[in-house]
Amino acid sequence: MTKVQKAILDIVMNSGQHLSAEQVYWSVKQQIPTVALGTVYRNLNQFADSRLIRRVGRAGAADFFEGNTLPHDHAICIRCGQMTDIVIPKLKDFLTEQINGHIISFDLTLNYICPRCTDKND
Amino acid sequence: MTKVQKAILDIVMNSGQHLSAEQVYWSVKQQIPTVALGTVYRNLNQFADSRLIRRVGRAGAADFFEGNTLPHDHAICIRCGQMTDIVIPKLKDFLTEQINGHIISFDLTLNYICPRCTDKND
């Protein structure tokens, strides 16, 4: 594993956040200024394909990458765009119960207003 | 309402399908060959903003537009990409119960293999 790859993996795994490729790129650039955006994309894809990290697709916006590979869902703040992990116990059971047919996987994203934006109350 | 707008609305509302802007464009082009793709995008956006039709965002693929504006969720076939509406009674109640905080809306997409693709069994 190369220096660039270590840096990318470290950033995604230890940020505790959901980061876009662009954000990871700028973060890597602090340590390795010569890094190219394409390299970041390629490595993020490789890591996501090998399940070291997870890709979270967003409609109409850049995909996020996160270190949390345990099964979970997401909530996104409609004000600031910040994404947080949520765990809804028994959701899979509930869906399986409701749907006849085999569910391979599912993506659930809740749209809400995060505590920080609620406090700003504008 | 113009000829182009009538055509777009008619196609989306009466297709019973989930169509991309590109698909709508080609469909309109049958009737009005001079129509421009940008015009289709603009009108689809307007109709979606005024809730006459619904936009269904897909991560990493073109958005779909559909005529069904009643609350519902979606299932997408991982083989052929065909999307179908699904209604999961009480899902909202279930989520509200599980989450503390106000849910504004949510997007759920199930990934499955549709009956047609299951029959092809390859």
Next chain:
DNA sequence: TTTACTAAGAATAAGAACTATTCTTAGAAT
């Protein structure tokens, strides 16, 4: 019934988010 205004259309350019290509280089294997 001209004149002016507005909204939409056509054509095209621009933008964002990727993805692929080409060329080079650094490290491992023989």
Next chain:
DNA sequence: ATTCTAAGAATAGTTCTTATTCTTAGTAAA
């Protein structure tokens, strides 16, 4: 040492979508 491979850098290309510019069709006031 030589070869091979995988990755990086730079850059071009693709896809989906939005914005811009210019023109035109339809309405509304003078």
